[in-house]
Amino acid sequence: MMRAIGVIRKSRRERISREEFEELLRSAGYEVVAILEQNREEHPKYNIGKGKLEELKELVRELQPDKVIFANKLTPSQAYNLWKELRVEIIDKWQLVLEIFERRAHSKEAKLQVELASLQYEVPLVKEAIRRIKLGDRAGFKGMGEYQTQQYLKHIRYRMGKIRKELERVKADREVKRKRREEVGFILLALAGYTNAGKSTLLNTLAGEEIEARDQMFTTLDTTTRRFKLGGKRVLVTDTVGFIDGLPPFIVEAFHSTLEEIVKADIVLLVLDVSEPWPEIRRKFLASLNVLRELKALDKPMVVVLNKRDLTSEEDVKDKAERIIEIVEERGINVSRVVSISAKFGQLEELYGALEEVVLTLPKYGAFEITVREPEKVPQVMALINAIGEVLSVEYGEETKIEAYIQTGMIKELTRLGVEIKRLNQPHQ
Numbered sequence: 001m002m003r004a005i006g007v008i009r010k011s012r013r014e015r016i017s018r019e020e021f022e023e024l025l026r027s028a029g030y031e032v033v034a035i036l037e038q039n040r041e042e043h044p045k046y047n048i049g050k051g052k053l054e055e056l057k058e059l060v061r062e063l064q065p066d067k068v069i070f071a072n073k074l075t076p077s078q079a080y081n082l083w084k085e086l087r088v089e090i091i092d093k094w095q096l097v098l099e100i101f102e103r104r105a106h107s108k109e110a111k112l113q114v115e116l117a118s119l120q121y122e123v124p125l126v127k128e129a130i131r132r133i134k135l136g137d138r139a140g141f142k143g144m145g146e147y148q149t150q151q152y153l154k155h156i157r158y159r160m161g162k163i164r165k166e167l168e169r170v171k172a173d174r175e176v177k178r179k180r181r182e183e184v185g186f187i188l189l190a191l192a193g194y195t196n197a198g199k200s201t202l203l204n205t206l207a208g209e210e211i212e213a214r215d216q217m218f219t220t221l222d223t224t225t226r227r228f229k230l231g232g233k234r235v236l237v238t239d240t241v242g243f244i245d246g247l248p249p250f251i252v253e254a255f256h257s258t259l260e261e262i263v264k265a266d267i268v269l270l271v272l273d274v275s276e277p278w279p280e281i282r283r284k285f286l287a288s289l290n291v292l293r294e295l296k297a298l299d300k301p302m303v304v305v306l307n308k309r310d311l312t313s314e315e316d317v318k319d320k321a322e323r324i325i326e327i328v329e330e331r332g333i334n335v336s337r338v339v340s341i342s343a344k345f346g347q348l349e350e351l352y353g354a355l356e357e358v359v360l361t362l363p364k365y366g367a368f369e370i371t372v373r374e375p376e377k378v379p380q381v382m383a384l385i386n387a388i389g390e391v392l393s394v395e396y397g398e399e400t401k402i403e404a405y406i407q408t409g410m411i412k413e414l415t416r417l418g419v420e421i422k423r424l425n426q427p428h429q
């Protein structure tokens with residue numbers, strides 16, 4: 001096991017949770033031999049203050065860790081300065097997150113995305129090393145000389161170009177699949193939310209699946225899509241990578257094809273762990289909203305799902321739901337419903353109820369009157385309607401008249417059965 005010293009600098013602007021940092025270190029597989037904390041504004045040269053640096057030096061000498069890991073973001077020049085002082089590998093929070101991603105990436109796509117993000121992160125570090133060599137420093141990036149460092153930079157750029165192209169291909173592929181699914185009348189749901197909120201557990205419960213769900217951060221990096229039925233309707237639900245506070249743009253960019261599942265969904269389920277203390281829920285909720293905003297997915301119908309209600313009391317859940325509503329009202333965010341569930345224990349009634357309602361407000365639905373002239377076709381028509389919408393009323397007679405909400409894209413499917421269709425209203429907005 002790799003041994004690490006953690007460093008956390010807290011300031012007015014940087015709200016860093018020590019608990020979360022320790023959790024990240026644990027998830028990345030480090031043995032934490034010491035944690036150093038400091039309250040102060042950022043020191044331009046070392047991030048932490050000079051006095052703290054001396055303390056850290058002493059600790060490094062004494063404990064001989066493999067790495068020193070900062071909970072803050074380090075500038076390339078700070079990383080370099082720290083390395084010069086401590087002579088031990090220095091990484092910051094985002095490199096730590098990327099290390100976790102690397103361990104968890106299974107699919108080819110996830111692996112490429114992680115590699116792209118890591119390379120993107122390295123570019124300024126390598127450039128800084130080159131700048132320092134030019135100024136007379138002897139060792140470049142990871143101890144390489146000037147020529148090697150230059151070559152390395154070239155290699156990084158080449159590799160990034162290649163990965164981007166490959167990811168483009170994956171993206172096009174995904175787009176085709178998504179279209180096909182929509183064409184057969186699926187409603188697309190995306191699970192979004194902070195890491196460890198219970199997204200994969202919810203997908204498992206919804207779809208009767210067994211994808212990995214564990215009490216650790218970033219269990220899921222690959223995108224998984226499963227089908228289930230909501231009433232009679234066909235639904236696809238997609239689970240993707242979890243969010244974290246301040247998810248930096250370079251990670252969002254690298255994971256774009258994965259996160260795009262959220263952008264392309266009909267409904268977003270934003271999952272929160274309701275058993276946590278309110279300040280934690282609030283922090284994670286706001287962080288999730290920020291990522292959704294960055295993805296331009298905030299205008300989608302969204303259901304806030306308070307998960308793990310089995311771990312707390314009913315009043316507590318109610319109180320937190322009200323506070324969530326306050327936040328969204330304050331910020332003018334469009335949330336269709338707030339529901340509480342226990343994904344682990346299969347308590348999903350509230351979620352099903354909300355989805356039934358929200359689904360029918362989707363712009364892709366419309367109200368139609370369907371006339372069936374051949375009685376023997378009625379069962380077949382009804383089955384299809386149930387899969388792509390909802391029957392509102394049926395009038396049997398010489399000809400059967402059905403009023404129903406159905407997906408407008410599925411009209412062709414119905415006409416093929418030889419029925420007559422008339423639109424009753426304009427689509428909901």
Ligand SMILES: Nc1nc2c(ncn2[C@@H]2O[C@H](COP(=O)(O)OP(=O)(O)OP(=O)(O)O)[C@@H](O)[C@H]2O)c(=O)[nH]1
Pocket residue numbers: 194195196197198199200201202212213214215216217218219220221241242243307308309310311341342343344345
């Ligand atoms: N008590 C309780 N635990 C739950 C519930 N839902 C999920 N958990 C637990 O919470 C932990 C995290 O669940 P996951 O489903 O892996 O969470 P995730 O959101 O997919 O996490 P990442 O993939 O890391 O983003 C696991 O230990 C689950 O067993 C619930 O309703 N009640």
Ligand SMILES: [Mg+2]
Pocket residue numbers: 199200201212213219220239
């Ligand atoms: Mg997961």
